Every structure is written in C-alpha cells, then in structure tokens.
Amino acid sequence: MIRLLLAAIGFLFWSPVTNGIQFNRYHDVSYINRYLHQVARHHPHVSIHRLGLSTEGRPIYYVLITKSRAPDTPVIYVNGTHHGNEKASTEASLGAIDYLSRKHRNIIIDRLLKKYVFLVHPLVNPDGHAANSRLGANGIDPNRDYPTPFSRSEPFQLRETKLVSSLMKKYRFKASAALHSGIEAVLWPWGSSKIASNHAEVFLNLGRVVAQAMKVEKYQQSYHDYKTTGEFIDYAYKVYGTYALTLEVSEEASPSPEKLPLVVSRSVKGLIALAYGLDRVELSH
Numbered sequence: 001m002i003r004l005l006l007a008a009i010g011f012l013f014w015s016p017v018t019n020g021i022q023f024n025r026y027h028d029v030s031y032i033n034r035y036l037h038q039v040a041r042h043h044p045h046v047s048i049h050r051l052g053l054s055t056e057g058r059p060i061y062y063v064l065i066t067k068s069r070a071p072d073t074p075v076i077y078v079n080g081t082h083h084g085n086e087k088a089s090t091e092a093s094l095g096a097i098d099y100l101s102r103k104h105r106n107i108i109i110d111r112l113l114k115k116y117v118f119l120v121h122p123l124v125n126p127d128g129h130a131a132n133s134r135l136g137a138n139g140i141d142p143n144r145d146y147p148t149p150f151s152r153s154e155p156f157q158l159r160e161t162k163l164v165s166s167l168m169k170k171y172r173f174k175a176s177a178a179l180h181s182g183i184e185a186v187l188w189p190w191g192s193s194k195i196a197s198n199h200a201e202v203f204l205n206l207g208r209v210v211a212q213a214m215k216v217e218k219y220q221q222s223y224h225d226y227k228t229t230g231e232f233i234d235y236a237y238k239v240y241g242t243y244a245l246t247l248e249v250s251e252e253a254s255p256s257p258e259k260l261p262l263v264v265s266r267s268v269k270g271l272i273a274l275a276y277g278l279d280r281v282e283l284s285h
C-alpha cells in the first residue's frame, strides 16, 4: 500500500512545470504577499485571507485551497517560517500552494481537494524573515511561545503566535505540518516529554509514510530529537487533538538556491503523503 502511494506521488512529479512561481531563488515578504494575491486571483479553488499584522506591522496572510463547499470539511494546516532564518521552510510552503493550485485537475490532487481544505500560512514570522532572524521582532522564539505541558515561560508573548492560535480555534485542524529547516526529519508530539502520546501509533504510521515520501531517514517523537517546551505541535495536539507534525525539510536552514527545487519537491511529496495517510488513520479508528 505504501509502495503504491509512493509510486503515485512520484508519478505526479514527472509532469513539467509550466507556470507559477519559480524556485530558483528566495522570495522576500513583499513578493510573497503579491504572489498569494495573484494565485487567489487566478485559481478558483484558492482564496486569500488576512490574518492580522505582525509585531512590526507587516500584514500576514493565509490561503485556503479546496474544491469542497461543505462547512465541516476537515482542514489540513501547513505553516512555514516560525523561524525567520529558515527560508527553505518558507519556500516549501509556497511550493505547496503552487503545486496544489496548478495540479488541481490531476486525479490524485483533485480527490484530495474535494476531501480536505488545505490552509497554507507561509510566513508565521514575517519580521524574522525580513531580518533573517530565528526570533520574532521582540526577541522571542515563536516555536517556544505556545502553552504546552511543562512550559515554564509565559506563553503568547508574540502577536504572531496568538494569530496562529486564533486560526486553530477557528478551523480546528485535523492535521498539520509545521515546516522548518536545519535538519531533515519528521517529528511529532510530545517534544516536551518522553512519555508517548495517546496516538503514538498513529503518529508513527503517519510519520513513516511522510518521511518515506520525503526520502528522509529520521522520523520520531520530537522529544527524542531533543527536548523542547512551547512548540506548536504540542499545543495543537494537546488542545485540538490535531495530528501535528514538524517537517524539517532541509539540512541547512537556507541552502543555496540551486537546492531549492529538491527541497520544495520533497516537502510537497511529504504533504501529499500526510493527506493520504490521514485516510488510513480515519479508517482504522
């Protein structure tokens, strides 16, 4: 089954790129915001939404990509750039938008877009992206700023993580992929404890299929990579039961631009595998 899925995902990528954003360079905040508006204008299945303003006043947008009109359609959330210096994660989330919008007629993508809403939020921390800093504008690490078990610091010190929290409350994500870069791995809750979660088996199965699609070797509970508190995945899983994964998409936070097509393609394959893997989770529960 997994082999069939991987073959199907591989097949999708044989078709040549004909239009859309080019991943031969990094894109800045203003280009990204223009691109998001442009995609929404040109694709009937894509809509753009303004989430709010960053600490330094940059507008933050997300897009919804779906062919379903049912109000209870499960939502898969993809975010990039919790850490502003991890620019591969930004480009990977743009790659997801590009791919899902351009390939919407493909039989596999068509089916996923009828079954799910993909909510893609490429710039969680646009101030960090503009400054090429891991941190938010007030010096707080966004991916240590959520209220999670064993967290010692005061949560939600950043406006940007509060905005993520408002999105979670509104859409109650079925699954999510928080994109990061700096290692290659697929990780899941808990990051704050070595105790296995109640869904450890589901996470292992999902993590494995995503890692295989991405061709990365490491997939494990986040704690066993290293212990952290205040991470998005722990918060999303704890509060909403979201099947929340961290996808670390590149050994380097911002690799040389010629490596970007591979990073983007690997990330999109991982996201499609996540959506497919969810079907099997639903069947087995």
Ligand SMILES: [Zn+2]
Residues within 6 Å of the ligand: 082, 083, 086, 143, 180, 181, 182
């Ligand atoms: Zn990161």
